[in-house]
Amino acid sequence: MTAALDGWPQPLPKLTDGGTADVGLLLEGTYPYVSGGVSAWVHELVTGFPDLSFGVCFLGATPELYGGLKYRLPANVVHVEVHHIMTRAAPVPVRRRRRAITDLVAETFAGLHEAMRTQSTPTAAALDEIGALDEPDGLSLEAFLRDDASFAALSAEYDAHHGGESFLDFFWTARTMHLPLFKLAAIARSLPRFRVLHAVSTGYAGLLGALVKRRTGAPFVLTEHGIYTKERAIDLSHADWIQDGPPDRSGHALGGLRRLWIQFFEALGRAAYAAADPIISLYEGNRARQIADGAAPERTRIIPNGIDLERFAAASRDAAPGPPPVVGLIGRVVPIKDIKTFIRAMREVVAVMPEAQGWIVGPEDEDRRYADECRALARTLGLADAVRFLGYRPAQEVLPQLGVAVLTSISEALPLFVLEAFAAGVPVVASDVGCCRELVEGQPDGDGDPAGSAGAVTGIAAPEETARAILGLLRDPEAWARARRVGRVRVHGLYGREQMLDAYRDVYGTALKESHGRHRLRAS
DSSP states (O other): OOOSSSSSSOOOOOOTTTOEEEEEEEEOTTTSSSSHHHHHHHHHHHHHHSSOOEEEEEEEGGGGGGGGGGSSTTTTTEEEEETTTSSSSOOOOOOOOOHHHHHHHHHHHHHHHHHHHHHHHOOHHHHHHHHHTTSSSOOHHHHHHHHHHHHHHHHHHHHOOTTTHHHHHHHHHHHHHHHHHHHHHHHHHHEEEEEEEEESSHHHHHHHHHHHHHOOOEEEEEEEESSSSHHHHHHHHHTOOOOOSSSSSSSSSOOOOHHHHHHHHHHHHHHHHOSSEEEESSSHHHHHHHTTTTTOOGGEEOOOOBBBHHHHHTTTOOOOOOSSEEEEESOOOOOOGGGGHHHHHHHHHHOOOTTTTTEEEOOOOSSSHHHHHHHHHHHHHHHHTTTTOOOOOHHHHGGGOOOOEEEOOOOSOOOOHHHHHHTTOOOOOEOOOTHHHHHOOOOOTTTOOSSSSSSSEEEOHHHHHHHHHHHHTTTOOOHHHHHHHHHHHHHHHOOOOOHHHHHHHHHHHHHHHHOOOOOOOOOO
């Protein structure tokens, strides 16, 4: 079941009133409207448990960012609903309220703001206030947007904590930051019954999980591939849509409004950690980061990614006499993947091996401005013929044609692309992020992990070093053959799909028992 480039013409399934699903997946900006990466992982998870029913709640930013479905939905996906949380919520009729508007505005977000300022976990009372938005006892969207008391409350917040910024920029930042909370509160009230909640990030999806658990008591599972707050901080530090002043005298490297956004997502992350059990990461480094960010150690566990080894074994180049001079990067064309470093590395590679080609294989629609910059960089460096932008293509179709797979990301966890390359017999050159060093060089004391390197690890944003590593493999057939053998043994020993599914069988079984679903999971 592979992704389709233009989307599947498939109606979205809906549960009828009173219908239930075993697992409700809370997904932000991924499956089933985005290809590869986390979306591919979600698809493997859903298809791996055909005896469970799944509901999907997709949270996107705005409708124009997403096209059609990128995956053919399996029969066990019984419900899909789509919400664009950066669009205006429909106004709710004004109701008689038990609290005055002035008190509501002052109290509704006080707990969240306190948690942001003090780096503490939002309290149950703070979550209840968010969950009550647009309810009879809660703050209405219309009051938040239009009432004089709302303007006065934002003005007081500005005077107390943000006097160094432009008031106009602060005002619109605060509005933009709070509007999705009204949407999330409404979604939490309207979702069908899910016996188990499973969010695949913190952020808005994680907060939704916390709100629904607060309302229904359903067990809440949280999986993080990358650390959401870390990745959002990277994005926000470079975002050109935030208009804030220069760094202040407090020692912070970022302006006040960027810090405000980062603090907001950190607070949402702590709320998700407080509500979830278990809190799953892909490797020990990210588990340690979760604990440092507020996750209770006893509720954390590690489940590495796993892939369908048979699918990629069919793509393996067993009879290859030597490395073809094709270097490939498979991933979204977005800044966090640092495509520009790959392009700059290819300039050095082509200078030594003029016949070499660099393939960039991934969707370009998430950040079209960055994609245009990458194409312009390739032209400027004289690489218009050597560097090809191929768009999305299934990895198993591309990997057999590569001599070396390259990952230049500035942030990753346990990238599926590296595992897929190993399974297809392709050595990897990866930046030293996430557990890429562990994947490429192995675990010194790892049970069943073969000795040796499956490629090379380089510094972040290091095009010259990346080029040297690529050339070292392409120009040394013996080293290339050793690296591909090590990678294949490593992925088969440690990162198979069934190993991952066995771990989630335990997670879902425990959660379903807790929810009194009494659903027995079939062993594969």
